[in-house]
Amino acid sequence: MIRHPDILSGLALIVAGAVMTYLSWQIETAPQEVLTARFFPVLASIGLALCGLGLAIKGLLATRKSLPNFSDLRVIGLIVVFLLYFFTFTIVDFRLSTWALMLASMYLLGARSGKQLVITPIAVSLITFVIFRYGFEILLPQWI
C-alpha cells in the first residue's frame, strides 16, 4: 500500500521522464549538427525524472497521507458525458449534441426540476448556436 500520494506521483514522473528521455533520444539528427533537435527534449525529460525522484523521496520521508479519491460517481459520470460530447462533437449536429450534454450533465449534477430540465438544455443549445453561427460567424457542425 502506498503511504503517500507523492510516492505514487514521483514514481509516475520517473517512469514518464525515462520514457520521454528514450523517445527524445530517438529523434533523428544529422552528423554535422552541434546542438541537435533532441538536445532540449532530452534535457527537459531528465529534469522531469529528477523532479519525480525528489518527489518520491519527499513522499517516503513524509507522514502518511491517503491517495486522492477518484471514485466520485458524479464526477465519473460527468467525465463519460463530456468524453462522448467532445469525441463526437464534429459528427453530431451541435444543437442536438449540446441539448443531450446539457440534459445529461444537469441531471447528473442534481437538477430535478422538470421545467428546468426541459427549458435550459433547449435554450442553451439554441442560444449558443445562434451566437457562434451568426454573432462570431463560426460554422458549428449541423445536419440541417
Add this chain to the structure above:
Amino acid sequence: MDLISQEDILWALAQFTDPVVVLLLVVGVVAGLIFGAAPGVTVIAGLAVITPITFDMDFGKAMALLLGAYTAGYFAGSIPAILINTPGTPANAATSIEGYMLAKKGRADEAVSLAVICSFIGGIFSVLVLASLAPGLAKVALKFTSVEYFSLALLGLFAVAAVAGQSLLKGIAAAMIGIIASTVGIDAVTGTQRLTFGTIDLLGGVPLIPALLGLFSITELLTKAQDVYASETMLPPQKEFRLRQVLPIYLRNKWLLLKSAVIGTFIGILPSLGPNIAAWVSFGEAARTAKPGDAYGEGEEKGVIAAETANNAVTGGGMVPLLTVGIPGDPVTAVLIGALIIQGIDPGPFFIRDDGNKFIFIIIAMGLANILMLALGLSARGLLRCVVRIPNHTLIPVVAVLSAAGGFAVNGTPFEVMAIMVIGLFGFILLRFEFPMAPIVLGLVLGPLLEENLRNGLTANDMDFTVFVTRPISGGIIAVTVILVAFLALRGPMRHKKA
C-alpha cells in the same frame, strides 16, 4: 529615439471609431463580469474560452474583446466573495474576509460599490504606469541578447513554478511537462519531427488553445462538480448604498488607495506573483497600519479597498513584462500572449518599436475597459448578484459547451476538440495529486523561447555554458532565480518545523 510616434497614437484612436470594436469591448467587459462573478470559474478559464473566438478577428477587435474580459474579471470575483464568502477568483480571497462581514451586517451593496470603484482606480493607475514605463523598458530590452532572454524566460518560468502550488518540486515538474509538450512538432532549427508519433495533427505542436481550455476550463469544471452541493449562505436584509456616500470614504482612505495601487502595480510587474499575492500583501499592509477604531475581522471597509485596488492594479503591471520582453508573468498573461501570437504579433522588445500603434491601442483599450467596468459594475451590480446564483448544475455544462465550441473554432477539425478533453482529463488527474496547472501552460508558452535562446546563446558563444552566469545581466537574473528557488525550497521545511 522615440518608440511611439504621433501616427501610432492617431491610428490607435481611429480604431475606436469602429462601432464593432467598441461593442466588442463592452461584450468583453460583460463576459469578464460574468466569468468573474460565477464562483469557481476564473478569469483564466474565461479568457481561454474567449481566445479561440478571436481567431478570425483583426487585432483591434480581438484585443478589445480579450482586454475587456481581462480587466473586468478580477473585480467581478469580489461579488461572490462578498455575497457568499466564495471568491470568484483566487485574487478576491482577501476581499471576502471583510466584504462578507460587511454583507452580514447588511452592507453588501456598499462593499460591492467600494470594490468596483477601487478596482477602477487600481486599474487606471496601473494602465498609466504601463504607458509610462513600458517604452523605456523596451528600449533597455532591445540591447538584450539570447543569453539574457534565456535567463529571463527561466526566471519567469521558475518563479511561477515556485509559487503556483503547495510544493516547489511539483511546480517545477509541471513546468517540465509543459516544456516537453512544447518540443512536440517540427523543430524550428533543423526541421526534424519530434515526438509526433507519426500523427499529422501534432506536426504543428501541442495546440495552445485546446491546452488552455483543457487545463483551465475542463479541470476547473470537474473539480467544481465535486462540491456541486455547496450550501448557500443566507444574508440579512441589505441596505441600499448611495453613491454620494462614496466620496467621504475615499477621501478618508486616499493614502491607502494610493499605497494599494502602487503595491498591486509593482507586484504585477514582477514575474509570477500576480493578483492574489498583490491583494494579500495590500490587505496585510492595510491591517498592519490599522488605526484605533478600525474593525478588521468584523467588516472593515479598508480591507475591501486595499484588496480590490491592488488586485486590479495588477492588470496593467502584468502587461509590462509581456509587452517589453515577451515573457508572461502569470497564467492570465500567458493566455494573452497566446492571443497575441494568434494575431501574428511577437510580443517582446521589438513589439513597441515595430507596433507602437498596437501598444497604444492596448493602453487605450484597457483604460476604456476600466471605465466600462466602473459604469456597468455600478449600474448593474444588482443584476450581477444573479450570476452568483446560477446553479452549478447549469453553469458547468454551459462552460463545457463554450469550451468545445471555442476549441472547434480554432481549425474546425475534431483534433482540437478531442485534445481539450484529453488534456483536461490529464490536468484533472495532476490537479488531484496537487500539481499546479499554471506552470504547465507557462512551460508550453515559454518552452520555444527557452530552447531557441539556449541554442542561440550556446552556438554564439562556442558552446560555453558559463556565459549564462558570466554576463552581468544574465548572471544577475540567474542569481535571483537561484535565490528564489532556494528560499522557497527552504520555506517548506521551516513551515513544518514551526507547525
